[in-house]
Amino acid sequence: xxxxxxxxxxxxxxxxxxxxxxxxxxxxxxxxxxxxxxxxxxxxxxxxxxxxxxxxxxxxxxxxxxxxxxxxxxxxxxxxxxxxxxxxxxxxxxxxxxxxxxxxxxxxxxxxxxxxxxx
Amino acid sequence: xxxxxxxxxxxxxxxxxxxxxxxxxxxxxxxxxxxxxxxxxxxxxxxxxxxxxxxxxxxxxxxxxxxxxxxxxxxxxxxxxxxxxxxxxxxxxxxxxxxxxxxxxxxxxxxxxxxxxxxxxxxxxxxxxxxxxxxxxxxxxxxxxxxxxxxxxxxxxxxxxxxxxxxxxxxxxxxxxxxxxxxxxxxxxxxxxxxxxxxxxxxxxxxxxxxxxxxxxxxxxxxxxxxxxxxxxxxxxxxxxxxxxxxxxxxxxxxxxxxxxxxxxxxxxxxxxxxxxxxxxxxxxxxxxxxxxxxxxxxxxxxxxxxxxxxxxxxxxxxxxxxxxxxxxxxxxxxxxxxxxxxxxxxxxxxxxxxxxxxxxxxxxxxxxxxxxxxxx
Numbered sequence: 001x002x003x004x005x006x007x008x009x010x011x012x013x014x015x016x017x018x019x020x021x022x023x024x025x026x027x028x029x030x031x032x033x034x035x036x037x038x039x040x041x042x043x044x045x046x047x048x049x050x051x052x053x054x055x056x057x058x059x060x061x062x063x064x065x066x067x068x069x070x071x072x073x074x075x076x077x078x079x080x081x082x083x084x085x086x087x088x089x090x091x092x093x094x095x096x097x098x099x100x101x102x103x104x105x106x107x108x109x110x111x112x113x114x115x116x117x118x119x
Numbered sequence: 120x121x122x123x124x125x126x127x128x129x130x131x132x133x134x135x136x137x138x139x140x141x142x143x144x145x146x147x148x149x150x151x152x153x154x155x156x157x158x159x160x161x162x163x164x165x166x167x168x169x170x171x172x173x174x175x176x177x178x179x180x181x182x183x184x185x186x187x188x189x190x191x192x193x194x195x196x197x198x199x200x201x202x203x204x205x206x207x208x209x210x211x212x213x214x215x216x217x218x219x220x221x222x223x224x225x226x227x228x229x230x231x232x233x234x235x236x237x238x239x240x241x242x243x244x245x246x247x248x249x250x251x252x253x254x255x256x257x258x259x260x261x262x263x264x265x266x267x268x269x270x271x272x273x274x275x276x277x278x279x280x281x282x283x284x285x286x287x288x289x290x291x292x293x294x295x296x297x298x299x300x301x302x303x304x305x306x307x308x309x310x311x312x313x314x315x316x317x318x319x320x321x322x323x324x325x326x327x328x329x330x331x332x333x334x335x336x337x338x339x340x341x342x343x344x345x346x347x348x349x350x351x352x353x354x355x356x357x358x359x360x361x362x363x364x365x366x367x368x369x370x371x372x373x374x375x376x377x378x379x380x381x382x383x384x385x386x387x388x389x390x391x392x393x394x395x396x397x398x399x400x401x402x403x404x405x406x407x408x409x410x411x412x413x414x415x416x417x418x419x420x421x422x423x424x425x426x427x428x429x430x431x432x433x434x435x436x437x438x439x440x441x442x443x444x445x446x447x448x449x450x451x452x453x454x455x456x457x458x459x460x461x462x463x464x465x466x467x468x469x470x471x472x473x474x475x476x477x478x479x480x481x482x483x484x485x486x487x488x489x490x491x492x493x494x495x496x
Contacts, residue, residue, distance in 0.1 A: 005280050008271035009261045011171070012178040016257035019182070020250045020404055027400040030231050040238040042307050043395055052239070053308045067471070068322050075329040078482070079285070082337035085489055093486065100479060111471060 067110055074103055121268035124275060126176040127169070134163050134172075170273070177271050178261075185260050185414060188441065192410045193222045195445070196452050203456040229403030237306065237396050244304025248297045249401045255293035256408045259415040262286045264344055266428045266436035282342045287419060288332060291374065294412075295321040298383070298393055305396040313392030316463070317383030321374055323470040328370035330478035331363040334485035335423045348427030355426040359488055363481040364424045366474050368451065371416035373470070375409060377455040382466060413451065417444035 042049045081088075081096045141160035145153040162168065194209070198217065201208025213220030236245060262283035264270025270279050280286065295318040302314015336342060338359070339350035350356075357364045373380040384392025394405050421427060421443040428436035461469065 004273060005278075007171075008174050008177065008273045009280060009286065011174045012181070012261040012271055013254075013258055015175065015178045015182065016261070017250065017254040019257060020253040023400060023404060024246075024250075027230050027234070031399060032231075032233050034233065037238070039235050042237050042239055043390070044308070045390070049308070053306045053311045054241075054303065064319065064323075064467075068326070071326045071475075072322075075326055075333065078330060078333045079336060082333040082482075082485075083340065083342060085337045085486065086340050093490070097483070097486070100482075104476070104479060107471065107475065 067107060070103065070106070074100070121272065122177055122180065122270065123173060123272045126180065127173045127275075130169055130172045130176060134169060138164055174271065174273060181260060181269075181271060182257065184265070185257075185411065188414050188444075189407060189410050190219075190222050191445075192414055192448055193407075194219050195449065196410070197221070199449065199452050200456050203453075226403060226407075229400055232399040234399040234401060235396075239306040240396065241304035241306065244300050245396075248301035248304060249397070249404055251297035251300070252294060253404050253408045255290050255297065256411050256415070258290040258293075259287050259412070260418075261290070262344065263415065263418050263422065265418075265440045267345055269437050270344075279343060279345060283344045284332065284336065284342050284347065284423075287415070288329065291412075291415070292321075292325060294374075301397070302393040305393075307396050309389045309391075309395045310393045313383045313389045313395070317376065317393055320376075320380065320382060320466060320470075323467055324370045324373040324380075324474070327366050327470065327474040327478035328374065330475075330482055331360070331367045331370070332423065334360055334363050334478075334482045337482070337485045337489055344422050344427070348422055348429065351426045351429065355424065357424040357426075359493075360424065360481055360485060362477055362484070364420070366478050366481060367420055367424065368447070369474060371420060372451050372454060373466075375412045375416055375451070377413070377451055379454060379458040379461050380466060381460065382463060385460060413448055414444065417447035417451070420444075420447045 042053070078096070078100070081092075085093070138160040141156045141163070145155075145157035145160065147153070148156065194217070198208040209218035209221035211221070212218060212224045236242060261271060262280055264279055264283075272279055298317045298321070299314045302310040302312075302317070305311075335347060335356055338356060339347040341347055341350065376383055381392075383389075384394065389395070394402055397405060418440070421440060425443045425447070427443075428440040430436075430439040434442075
């Protein structure tokens with residue numbers, strides 16, 4: 001039943017993945033291929049790069065990650081809640097709003113505490 | 120006649136045509152070859168295979184329509200930027216049709232360019248990132264119908280999947296992963312910073328985006344595009360949920376990375392952001408896909424807020440849908456060419472401190488309307 005409905009999407013997914021692969025394959029036979037070690041250096045505006053780029057990178061991530069994970073889960077709940085909204089009791093509607101309110105307070109607290117969340 | 124029936128007709132006709140050859144060969148050849156070719160004919164003519172081939176043809180048609188729209192979008196974008204910045208834009212290639220062929224010429228040029236893989240790069244990740252990015256961006260279109268008749272269905276009734284909106288946004292959300300992969304595997308400082316910025320920006324704008332989608336789902340009471348568009352028969356959701364539309368457009372602009380939010384590829388700071396090391400067709404597909412995502416964003420905004428394919432029946436449904444999607448795209452492009460770039464710290468502040476409360480407010484407005492009983496859905 002479900003598998004039958006979603007077979008179109010599955011076929012589309014296969015084609016979507018095959019499309020870039022086929023384009024790259026086709027381009028392989030049309031393009032020139034002159035390997036030059038100077039061409040394969042990392043681009044840094046003409047300078048020779050110092051060190052690798054795959055390093056431990058200071059990314060002020062901690063607060064950001066917590067906020068994101070919390071809210072991404074919330075959006076899943078909210079979507080489900082919105083879908084069945086018409087059939088819910090008033091209690092269920094209000095408890096979801098209270099849940100959202102508590103989370104907003106949490107976000108305000110986190111942003112106040114962290115002050116800077118840039119990347 | 121819907122798309123499934125149309126494609127089914129073509130496939131049945133083709134299979135019968137080719138089966139004539141197989142069965143003729145089966146008659147003429149000696150028994151062991153003959154049985155083989157008759158077997159091929161029976162295999163191709165069975166019901167299941169015809170349905171599968173029909174679905175593949177449907178997918179190809181949806182992809183071709185999307186690609187033609189993408190060509191139009193790139194042309195429109197260049198012409199519009201020309202108008203706004205007071206230069207001509209493309210006009211030489213395809214002079215009679217306003218330089219429309221310039222995109223094809225650029226595509227051909229990128230197609231025959233050499234692909235350079237940096238010596239220090241992680242080869243597998245470097246190759247996989249564009250495949251995932253392009254594939255997942257095409258996947259957004261799998262469930263977006265242009266009209267009740269033009270979309271991917273699996274049987275004669277032409278019904279689409281029921282959770283189309285969820286699927287489209289799930290496919291929309293795969294991109295940050297491939298962008299991070301591209302940025303990391305290139306082993307270049309510019310791409311690393313660009314990828315990190317892009318992932319952070321896309322993820323933080325996803326939340327207000329999904330909350331506005333939740334408000335639309337709340338009013339319509341359905342996850343399918345057909346249900347949501349039908350619910351807008353009396354009034355477009357853009358009117359009761361105006362705040363939602365604004366939040367949605369800003370978030371789509373940020374997800375597609377057009378200029379006020381194009382920090383991940385800020386030319387002045389990061390050369391070309393996370394695509395710096397990509398060349399040839401790999402870069403070309405990245406470029407094309409960013410416009411494809413613009414098209415998908417415009418189509419989503421149309422279906423969710425602007426009444427989808429509804430309009431006076433002088434013009435076919437599909438054309439109505441495309442007109443609205445193009446309008447949304449033009450508004451985004453207008454924003455793109457007139458606003459300066461947002462600063463790094465401001466972009467997350469805008470997302471978390473302005474758009475998130477607005478999205479929640481929009482959800483409350485939707486809940487109020489629904490509770491008042493104005494949208495029975």
